[in-house]
Amino acid sequence: MGACLExxxxxxxxxxxxxxQSFYLTRTGTPPEARAGRYEAVLPFLDFRELGAAADQITGHPDWARWEEAGRPAPADTSWTLPPDGTGPAAPDDWEITEETADGAHQLRIRGPWIVxxxxxxxxWSAEIGYSDLPAFLWLVTRTAYA
Structure with missing residues (x-):
């Protein structure tokens, strides 16, 4: 399965x-500080709304419910995030989001089980996120919206 959604x-x-088993999330017109590390991104604070809308588009797609039914693994496993040479730590199992201000800009620092x-x-800017990690990502983004 593969589909670029409108x-x-x-x-x-x-x-x-x-x-x-995963989806690619891409942002155009990205500020240079977005890439903070292999498993971390710094994005404009107000992007939490748009990130939530992107996650909603995936969970609203007819194929969303089928990814697990097709026998794909659901348990948390970030071994797929290791660099191609297999060295270094894998991505963390859980999402972490913090708010910060740098150069007068309000930003979100997001670290989690993805490859940035x-x-x-x-x-x-793009990130690959496993479907099994999407519900926790969506919860985190939604929580940020109401914090």
Missing amino acids: PTAAMGPYRVEMRG QHEPGREL
Whole structure:
């Protein structure tokens, strides 16, 4: 399974590509500080709304319920996040989000079970997130919205 979904207006600069066990979340017009590390991103604070809309698009897709039925693993396993050479730690099992202010900008620092990539020349930021980690991610983003 693989599908690039048509973004909704509520998703702002975010786009989603669904795959078999995970999805790619891409942001256009990304500030350079977005890539903080392999498992960490720094995004504008108000992006929490758009991140929630992107997650809602995935959970609202007809194939969302089928990923686990197809025999794909549901338990937390971040071994897939190891670098290609297999060295270094894997991503953390849980999501962590903190608010910070840097250079007068209110930002979200998000660390979790994903792989973050940044293409500075194209101002693209993307992350691969396993479907089994999406409910906790959505809860965290929603909690941030109401904090």
